[in-house]
Amino acid sequence: MAEILVLAEHDGEAVKKVTFELVTLARKFGDPAVVWTGSGAEAAQSKLAEYGAAKVYVADGGEFDDYVVAPKAELLAELVQQKAPSAVLLASTAEGKEIGGRLAVKTSSGILTDVVGLSDDFIAEQLIFGGAINVSAKVRTGTPIIAVRPNAISLEPATGAARLEPVSVPIRDKAKMAQVLERVVQQRGERPELTEASIVVSGGRGVGSAENMALIEKLADSLGAAVGASRAVTDAGWYPHQFQVGQTGKTVSPQLYVAVGISGAIQHRAGMQTSKTIMVVNKDPEAPIFELADFGVVGDLFKVVPQLVEEIEKRTS
């Protein structure tokens, strides 16, 4: 059976959940061969095996972390040539898509992004225009390059060898032109990552201030959720920009999305309306966000949310 290359997303220690989702998906089409850049492959091996990875190509080297995107694309292009995989799967994250884009140019291949499902002959399902339209699409030139959204594929364990196979690909200077000088971490507590979280709690204009975002964080923590924010909140500087959910921010599709003090402008809905279950707290009964709600409370968030947190803590303690 032909190989399916899966680019691992990891931070040198923890492997992102989307990588296991990609390996799960790859098994339907061939032998999943994970491509690992930098260090940490040995530690990740057993976990990758649990989802059925057949092999792990390990390209150890600092250049993958030291330069923006291009070295990873160069590695993948070389592996596409050497291994002739039937497809390359990546995470549809900002970086995953950029690597895919460069790989598409290098290999003259078609690329599909924001894919949420894959069926025979690599027919990909995409949701476009903020989830309003379902599209089935396929690549017709080169090796299909398919970027799959985190949280779109259900994890299914399987047994694989995950045999580590070192690969050595010289990275040309052309791929080392954008140098990362420093990674600046601005974490807001230990929470799951926004696009990977199974529950997301987002605050909007109704939250009223940066200080009040603590209430959103409290609710999120009671549910083990990630925190998101509407554009009104990030534009006002109440919460960092990378947490924005919406058309110009992240697209999320968690099991549960809780929108607090968010009116539901179309730009916001475009980033969250494919969530499985949606709960809303808003004082305005006319707010369009209620159109999406599986359950909504019309009321003052400063009364409803503390009571909700208290109830959750009571029930889960």
Next chain:
Amino acid sequence: MNIVVCVKQVPDTWSERTLKASDSTLDRDAADAVPNELDEYAIEEGLRIAEAHEGGVTIFSMGPPRAAETIRKALSMGADQAVHLVDDALAGSDVLGTSAAMAHVFERIGFDLIILGSESTDARTGVMAAMLAERLGVPQLSYASKVEIDGSKITIHRQADYGYDRVEATLPAVVSVVEKINEPRYPSFKGIMAAKKKPVQTWSLADIELDPAQVGLANSGSEVVSFAKRPPRQAGTVVADEGDGGSKAAEFLASRKFI
């Protein structure tokens, strides 16, 4: 400094956006056309850099004749001139074809800096900066929330999930911006009047000697097999808070096994 800012005309998010039944490409007549929102931040950044470093700003757009409206708007913000690539053979180009055509133009007109919005609100692929950098063989400085230029050295803050990376490169380069980077100016009345007289070159594929076999729907690297409107969400339960709204919300979460 020669700065090129890319702009794209897109269907308004507030309109009903759909695809054409005939060839599954964007139905441009069904929706109002507006400049892609993030491109306004790219224009603003281009203008600021030009003001600080004695540069000129050229607007580039690839799109149907109607995209001229978006080009005029960009010029009214203060850009100097524009190039509009328009040719029926470009219709339906995917990211491979589009990036090939754009890179071809930029090689001809020359540049120190190419600036784009980090993604368009219609296709939302977010790959164009990366693909242009790959084709042009210049540094990729994408998802920038801050840009600093010192001589030929350019440093950006590249937005990441965990914060940002500080990234350095040497010009020429491709930069894509996120909306955190600046506050785009509104065109002034003077700017709008002046824009009418600014030079806009309209080029066809023949004008730039680009092989039509590289672009267009028929040469696209991917194709839409079918599409369908998603059914609207089922209406849910909405309750008014009568002092027990939080408890009721918790009951709902428990009924769905979230707690």
